[in-house]
Amino acid sequence: MDAWHSFGACKEPVSCCGGPKKSQGSAPLPELLEAQKVASGPKASELKAKIEAEQHALRRMRMCLRDICNR
Numbered sequence: 684m685d686a687w688h689s690f691g692a693c694k695e696p697v698s699c700c701g702g703p704k705k706s707q708g709s710a711p712l713p714e715l716l717e718a719q720k721v722a723s724g725p726k727a728s729e730l731k732a733k734i735e736a737e738q739h740a741l742r743r744m745r746m747c748l749r750d751i752c753n754r
Contacts, residue, residue, distance in 0.1 A: 725733075
């Protein structure tokens with residue numbers, strides 16, 4: 684006996700849940716739909732990395748402008 688039958692969740696004989704006996708007139712099971720993914724925002728580490736990359740790019744631009752203006 685499987686877990687469903689031992690806990691009383693399934694009231695049918697063992698054959699209802701894929702036991703050794705299968706009835707001839709059983710209908711095919713419907714396909715299960717995929718669960719929708721919950722849209723979550725970016726992780727804190729991703730945000731931190733993005734901010735650091737932007738700060739680095741701004742620093743380089745400032746250095747370039749300083750070099751151009753000092754010529």
